[in-house]
Amino acid sequence: MDPAVRLASTVADPLVSRLLLPTEAATDDGAHPGEPELLARIVSFRGADPPLGYEDLLALAEEFVARTAARHHLPTRDEAPVATVLSRTLWTIGELPTTDAQAVRLGPQDYARTLRSAVPGADRELSPEAAWFHDRLLVTVCLHLLHQLIRRSPRLSERLPERAHRIRQLVDLNDVDAVRSRPEPSAHDAAFEARYAHSVVELYNHVTIHGIDLPNPNTPDSWSLDATYLSLSAEFGAPGGAPPAGPDDGDSGEPVLSVDRALGGHERVLLRGVAGSGKTTLVQWLAVTAARDAFPAELATLRGRIPLVLPVRRFAREGFPGPDDFLHAVRHPLADEAPDGWVARVLTEERGLLLVDGIDEAPEAGRAALRDALRRLMRIYSGNFCLVTSRHSAVEPDWLADEGFDELALAPMNRDQVAAFITAWHTAAADDEGKDHAHLTTYRDRLLATIPLYRELRGLATNPLMCGLICALNRDRSGSLPQGRKELYEAAMQMLLQRRDPERRVLYADAVRLQRSARERLLRKLAYRMLTEHRSELTTPEALDEIGRHLPAIPAAAGQGGARGIFNHLLLRTGVLREQSARAVEFVHRTVQDYLAAKEAVEQGAFDLLLAHAHESEWEEVIRMAVAHARPAECARLLGGLLAPGHTGMQRNRRRLLAAACLEHVTELDPDTHARIRRETRHMVRPTTVAAARSLGWVGPIVLEMLPDPAHVPDDEAYRLAVTVTRISDDAAIHYLAQLRNRASLKLRAELAHGWRNFDTDRYAEEIISHLDPEGLYFPVSDRYELAALRKLGGRARVQIVGRFSPDELLEGLCLDQLTHLWLAYDLGASMDWLAAFPHLTTLRVNPRLPRVHGVPHGIRILS
Known part of the structure; x- marks a missing residue:
């Protein structure tokens, strides 16, 4: 995360350098050159006769605050309290057993979190705004401190090149931002922005609920986003797919948060999700809320920004547009009326809310170019918020990590x-x-x-x-x-x-009379063309041309009129097509397009085409549906082709796992092909990384038949197996996981506990949760069913709240006499004084991405 409170290095360096001993003094203690140094040995305020005393450190903290408070509108009354807390936090640098290499590896945000956790409750008396300012200023100070460590010790750059590069890059971005002015928009720009905001609300403040947008002309085809928006859940990913370690007690795995809340405090996010998971609806909600300037408190950093919605399918073939071409590239109705250079001015003034929707909509070969263009854009216009969405497998892990993008994954609905x-x-x-x-x-x-x-x-x-x-x-x-x-x-x-x-007695809406077969055949032609041309839409002339070419071969449609009349009929009467503008048409959802394209591919016998692209992520759903539509011999040909030689590395692995995943869609398959798939994929189901374990879960229940006996694997492999199996929604998965439930490994037990939300609550509680050793383990609760089930089990000492509850619901659902540790992943929006009802509660753990809690009874330690 880029620090939100920024300080140019020309100002920060002289201040931060006072925190450290001179290089020659720090190396006189016998440390070996090239070895990691304890920060406690090189800070200037520790030791027998330190150059910097605590009062000096407090004065230094006051100067940090003074240099940044005015720009961020910190009230004068809050400056001294923030400086006091900052000095106490910085003092812990000399108390923790952290080396310079460990600090650089953590990065500024996580190192700041480590320091803050060492003084729990230090900011208890700060207002929420002052606590937010302190946390962000601490990240900035840590950033410049790590930069100083890298500059004084070249070995850190050699040992941690990526981290060192990222820290230098963040410092550069801060320098650009710190000297950049933010003029108010001109009267001409302001007038256009008011009209633009109104148009954004008109364009995006609606949701088409699939299946209701049906052909009665008097029936609305969409509903207000305000009335129907559902905040889904998401979880953060760590580099390489490994879950980050918790700050205490050794528990692993980040909690599931509402996705809009999870975005708080982040400027750059890559959001992954399966087809239909709500990525585009979230983009619409962000755009509409920004246009109204009505973000909730947890997204206060997004207030005042201008939404720029960039659906990748609009420019996938032409490439990522430049700022001056944004509106034309997405065919915005006001594109021709925007003042010259308006988008570039918005980005220069750091008022942009960039929403890049659907990287998977671009052909795989073109995604690297899109990433390079996005990198350049974010380096030039560094202070703008950017959200990029993609299907899970479309881009590799850490695809944008070097540009400071945090990764979120949409979780299944509970x-x-x-x-x-x-x-x-x-x-x-x-x-x-x-x-x-x-x-x-x-x-x-x-x-x-x-x-x-x-x-x-x-x-x-x-x-x-x-x-x-x-x-x-x-x-x-x-x-x-x-x-x-x-x-x-x-x-x-x-x-x-x-x-x-x-x-519905809608019989004479137009002159065209087509039954399902003819309608579907024509729709399949459109979907198949989009598939073969790697596109998610066709221009209206292209759609008319495609229909016109196939009309003579479909007798039921040929006598119904010309291509234009048939096209209008399909658009208005089927409910599966929609017109984005007067120039383009697309299917209501990509999965509908994939389903129809797969059926057409099987009809045409285009198995060689399917196999040629089977390793490409955007063809996965098409291949699965093609297998479901295929006859037995065709099915065997497809699956055999997925196993055929000719591909290596990731492509080979992806094709084989896809073959295994297709087995759940097969209606009939010869035993030899089935056995061959089992045989050739068996060795692939022992993943060596957590990221591989997670991706294996998408294969589905067939994996359960190929996994090793859990009784004969070490704890590390057992943990990775649990990561896979907790993502397979099948009753048989519970039976497999039950064989891991008695292991002592806390990391494994935490994964089993977090898997609860993916299965039938009562059965999982009986067969898994009730058997887990509670020592050191937080038990997650995401909905009222799990809360009730945990209470039936007698409660637990440590509970993690990862769903939306009111204090009254928690008071009723948690066992008052059992609870000793409570972890809140959600801001309950109320004072924490209700915690006094738990007589044995000693520790409140709060997700650091949430607003600061207040009203916590004395005697309860706060960790974040």
Whole structure:
């Protein structure tokens, strides 16, 4: 994270240098050249006769505050208290057993967090704004301190080249920012910005809930984002995919946070998520909220910014546009009216909110060029917030880490979120023109009761897209739901392309009369062309040309009129196409495009084409659906081709794992091919890194049949196996994990505990949670079901709150006499005085990304 309180090195260096002994004095103590040095030995305020006393350190802290307070509007009354806390925090540099190499490896943010954790509760008396300022100023001081260490010890650059480079880069960025002025926008710019903000709200303040946007012309095709936005959950990733260690007690793994809250305090974020997980909806919410300048307190750093939404599919072929071309590249309706150079001025003034949506929408070969262009942009315009979204496997880990991007991954929806989505869906449906409004409450309640009972539905209802499909089909079928992924899409196509118009008596909306087969064939042609051309949209002339070429071969459509009439019919009557502007058309979601393109590829026998691209991430869903559509011989050909020689390294591994993942979609396959896939992938299911273990989970339940016996692996491998299996939503996964539950390893027990949210709560509690040794282990609670289940088990001494609860709900759900350690991953938005109800509570651990807590009863230690 870039420090939010900035100080130019010309100002910071003379101040920070006073914290350290001169180089010659620091090396007189017998330390060996080239060896790591304890910071306690080289700071100037420790030892028998230190050059700097505590009063001097306090004066130095006061100068740090004075140099930065005015720019960041810190009230004068808060300057002295902040300086006092800062001096106490810096004093711990001389008390901790940290070496210069360890500090550089941590980086400024984590080193600052280490110092702050050494003086728990020191900022208890600060206001929330003053505490925020202190934390950010501490990061800045740590940044310049680490820079001094690197400059005085070349061995650090040799041993930690990437960290040293990043620290130098952050210092450069701070220098640019510290001298850059922020003039108010001109009257001309300000007038345009008001109109632009209004247009952003008009463009993005709506959500199309898949399955409701159906063909009745009197039915709204979207609903207010304000009414339907669901804040999903996310978790931070560490370099290489390893979970970061907690600051105390040895617990591992960062908590799951609401994604909008997790963005607080970060300027650059790469957000990963599966198709349909809500990435684009989050982008829309950020854009609309920025346009209204209405961010909540935890995202206060984003207030006053101008949203610039950049869907990659709009410029994937042309390349990343320059600032002056942003609006034209995304076809914004005000592009021609923007003042010359306006976007560049916004970025220069550091008022930009860059939202780059869908890196996976660009062909794999072009993603490196997009990254280079984004790097250049962020180096030139360093103070702007930037969010980049992507599917998980589209880019490698740490894809933008050298530019200071933190990585977030959207987590599957928990049951509270699923219930909230289903409720919001049915509330929105009550405003349409359907004739079944009297039954919507029954449909909702039946669905809420059904999903927890069926494993297939639980596995599918993990993201907004699939939840929307399930809701629509449940309503359409009056409670009769398909179970598998292919069956779900088949039922959706039947509903959208065949039954909806007749059942709603929409019979004469236009002159075209097409049944499902003809509609689907034409839609498949459009999807297949997008697939082969690595695109997510077609221009209107291209779509008309594609339809016109295929009309003569489809008799049911050929006599219905020209390409324009058929195109308009597909656009208005099917519910699966949408027009982005007068010049372009796309499918309502990429997964719908993939499903139809896969069906067309199988119909055309284009198996060589599928196999040629099988190692490319954007083709994964197409390959899976092609296997589901294929006949037995075709299926064997596809899967055999995935195992064929000719690829090496990551491409070879990806193709083999894809073959294993496809087995769950197979309807019939000869035993020899099945056995070959098992044989050739068996050696790949013993991952040697946590990142590999996580990625293995996407393969699905088939992996469980190939994993080694957990009773005969060491703890480190057992931990990686748990990382894989906790990501496989299948009842058999619980049986496998049960064989790891008695291990002593805290890291392994923590992973088993965090896996709770992915399975049936009661069964997982009975077979896993109840058997875990509680020593040193925080038990995570993400929803009311888990809170109730943990209470039935008698409670636990250490509990981690990773879901949204009120204090009253926690007081009722937690066992008062059991709790000794509480970890809050969410800001409860209230004073912490309610903690006095827990007589044995000694420690409150607070996620450092949250606002500072207040009202904590005395005697309770605060850690962050």
